[in-house]
Amino acid sequence: MRSRARHAVLAVTGAVLAGAPLALTASPAHAASPVRSAGSPGTINVHRGGPARSLPFTARRDGEAVISFTASAPGVSWVRGGAESAVVSIAVDGRHVTDLVVPSSDPIPRSLGLGRVGKGRHKVTLRFAEGSAPAASRVTLRRPAVRIPEADALALRHAPVVVGRTGWPFGDPYQNATTDTPLVAWHETRPAATPGHKIIEYSVVWSNEDGGTDTPALMARWGRTTDIEWIYRVEVDASGRRVDGTAVYQAPMHLTLKFTGRYEGDHPLLQTCTQNNNMCDVISPDPPLRFLLDAAGTRPDGRAREVVMDREPWTYRIAAQEMVRERKIENPSDPATREVGDQRTYLFVEFAKTTGAATGSGSVPGVALGVRLKSDPSRLYRSDHDEPTWSIDRDGAVATTVELPEGTRVSDIAGIEALRRPTGTGDNGAPATVTSINRGFFLDDSFLPQPSSVEWKGSVTLTQANPSAVLWRP
Known part of the structure; x- marks a missing residue:
């Protein structure tokens, strides 16, 4: 989602602290030159108790600088107490600009602002910072690059x-x-x-x-x-x-x-x-x-x-x-309860809706989603868990989740329904129209989104007389 067009590249002009001179290579106008150091090209390691590391660069014009890299910290995991993160303090020309919280031993792509810099030479300094978890000892930044995005x-x-x-x-x-x-x-x-x-x-x-x-x-x-x-x-x-x-x-x-x-x-x-x-x-x-x-x-x-x-x-x-x-998190997960279970058991859905004019007094209608499975189509799993205030009354593109039995896949779904539900006392009679499902996915074993395999476009209007309708079937 970040624009890569017309990026003015900053030429790296020095060496990583305690490393060999940087190997400069010609780069296209929309990319940034890689940082290279002895033994591990394009990598900076920042150690607890170790010296600060530096990344010199030259700005070819005045502008707002951005630094990007993939960051990882061995021994760190956001899921474990005492190992939550490693923190790196980032300064430009000796001025503290931003901090980086690294919550994983797996590389994560990150991009941070460095503030405005003038044309000429500058230096980014990276230090292992206080606030780091006891288990954290090192942060590895791969392919660090500084740029001034013009667009x-x-x-x-x-x-x-x-x-x-x-x-x-x-x-x-x-x-x-x-x-x-x-x-x-x-x-x-x-x-x-x-x-x-x-x-x-x-x-x-x-x-x-x-x-x-x-x-x-x-x-x-x-x-x-x-x-x-x-x-x-x-x-x-x-x-x-x-x-x-x-x-x-x-x-x-x-x-x-x-x-x-x-x-x-x-x-x-x-x-x-x-x-x-x-x-x-x-x-x-x-x-x-x-x-x-x-x-x-x-x-x-x-x-x-x-x-x-x-x-x-x-x-x-x-x-x-x-x-x-x-x-x-509820353990074991149970879609029959309102407590949040393992997030890998949820269908993550984005859909679009609008609400019409009220015809009476009372609460506005919200829309929830319901899922039926091929193994038991008589049972309806609701995103709102049958709680009126949990249906969605705001309009436009909205997101929700539906908790399902552990191991459910999209191929197990018989259908997805839209359900009109007043959010409080009474019903003002307004219709609710659903026009799309923009995406639907489960998280994989490592809690990362799988590719979306649920999409639908159309127009279904829900009313007091007809409060539900099927939106999608496989």
């Missing part, structure tokens, strides 16, 4: 710096190294009322939320156990400058407040300050962790926010592992 420069310029949740003055300042860690960011733009101006909105995916919506409701109403929130929105003029007084952020209680905090260049500083990952623009003293995620990506029009996770499949594994470690 996404405006989005990168105004991207927020997310300061880690500390629970100040009495909490753990390294909370995001073990729980609710920021995983992915993206932006969306729309025209502003003033011709030539744009509104840019930034969102973040966290690995979970320790407060707010409970886990079973997250799976039913949002199709995930991650937390996804917009965090910052700003209007910019035709030249890309921030319009004074337009910056807002999502504050505690999901309030939208004017941003009155501090900027680094055009980057606002926001702190995760609640258990459900809302923001504050007043930063606690000396917070150790900060995250400048690469927000250059966006999502396709007409798709649910969860598609951002689909494009970063490793996020599903991290989300599932956090549920296991925090003992939020």
Whole structure:
């Protein structure tokens, strides 16, 4: 989902600290030169208690820099207490810019902002940081590359710096190294009322939320156990400058407040300050962790926010592992209960719906999905577990999950149905129309999404008189 077009490549001009000179090769205009060091080309190892590692580069123009690599940490697993992650502190020219939380011994592709750099020579410094789990001893970064993306420069310029949740003055300042860690960011733009101006909105995916919506409701109403929130929105003029007084952020209680905090260049500083990952623009003293995620990506029009996770499949594994470690998973899994079971037993579905005009008073209707299996077509497995408030009343593309018996595959499904259900007392009579199933998949044995094998397009309208309809059959 990240644009690779028109990337201005940064020429790497030095050597990895304690390594051999870098081998420079000609690169196409849209790629970045690889980093090469003695013994392990294109690899940087950062050790606990070891020296900092450096990555010199030359910027051929002013702009917002981004560093990308695959990151792994031997002995680390987000599923195990005491082994959750390794943390790397990243600085540019001696200035702390961002931190990297590495939650896996398997390589994960990551991309982080480095902030604005001027034309000329610079140096990225990487240090093994406090907050790392006791089991972590090394972080390996493969194929590190620095670039200045020209096409996404405006989005990168105004991207927020997310300061880690500390629970100040009495909490753990390294909370995001073990729980609710920021995983992915993206932006969306729309025209502003003033011709030539744009509104840019930034969102973040966290690995979970320790407060707010409970886990079973997250799976039913949002199709995930991650937390996804917009965090910052700003209007910019035709030249890309921030319009004074337009910056807002999502504050505690999901309030939208004017941003009155501090900027680094055009980057606002926001702190995760609640258990459900809302923001504050007043930063606690000396917070150790900060995250400048690469927000250059966006999502396709007409798709649910969860598609951002689909494009970063490793996020599903991290989300599932956090549920296991925090003992939020029912064992053994039972689709007859409302508790969340093994996430590999769920069908993850995205569908699109609209709600018509009400014809009376009462609660709005939501839509849930039901699945029947070939082995027992009389039994209906519901995404809302027959809980009215767990049906989905928002319109557009939405995501949900349906818990099924362990071992179920798409080939075992007899049909998927849409189910109209009022979300509270009474029924206002509004029809609900479902127009598509955009994707449907299970997670594989390693908690990664399998290819989608459920798609449907059409138009089915659900009413009080006809509250259910079959959408898809194999």
